[in-house]
Amino acid sequence: MAGNPQSTDKLMLFDFSSRQWHELLSGRQENCPAWSRDGKYIYFSEPRGTGVPFFRVSVADHKLEHLATVRLAPRGPQWTRVGYWTGLDPDDAPLLLRDTSIDEIYALELQLP
Numbered sequence: 129m130a131g132n133p134q135s136t137d138k139l140m141l142f143d144f145s146s147r148q149w150h151e152l153l154s155g156r157q158e159n160c161p162a163w164s165r166d167g168k169y170i171y172f173s174e175p176r177g178t179g180v181p182f183f184r185v186s187v188a189d190h191k192l193e194h195l196a197t198v199r200l201a202p203r204g205p206q207w208t209r210v211g212y213w214t215g216l217d218p219d220d221a222p223l224l225l226r227d228t229s230i231d232e233i234y235a236l237e238l239q240l241p
Contacts, residue, residue: 137157139154139156139158139161139172139185152185152190153190153192156174156183157174158170158172158174159173159175160172160213162214162215164184165216167187168186168187168188169185169186170184170185171183171214171216172184172214173214173224179197180198180212181194181196181197182195182196182214182222182236195222195240196236198224198234212224212226213225217235221235221238222238224236
């Protein structure tokens with residue numbers, strides 16, 4: 129789903145019962161999308177320079193929420209093809225891995241309403 133930094137992507141869902149695709153989100157670079165445990169959200173990141181914003185989009189109403197932005201000190205490779213990864217831990221807390229010649233893992237604690 130993530131692509132060239134100059135392009136934007138569409139986040140699509142396939143409904144197996146109706147056999148139709150539905151556009152969930154477009155006009156963004158959805159990197160490393162991950163389903164929430166309850167299946168109500170898709171979490172993703174969108175790298176920009178030294179910041180990594182985290183978002184989630186609701187599957188039910190397509191509402192986009194900005195959750196947090198992690199600011200990282202610039203050093204080493206920046207957002208190369210294998211330079212970073214984001215995901216979720218078993219409790220849906222965002223995870224960030226960045227390649228700076230050594231691996232660093234950041235676990236974030238979010239207070240959501």
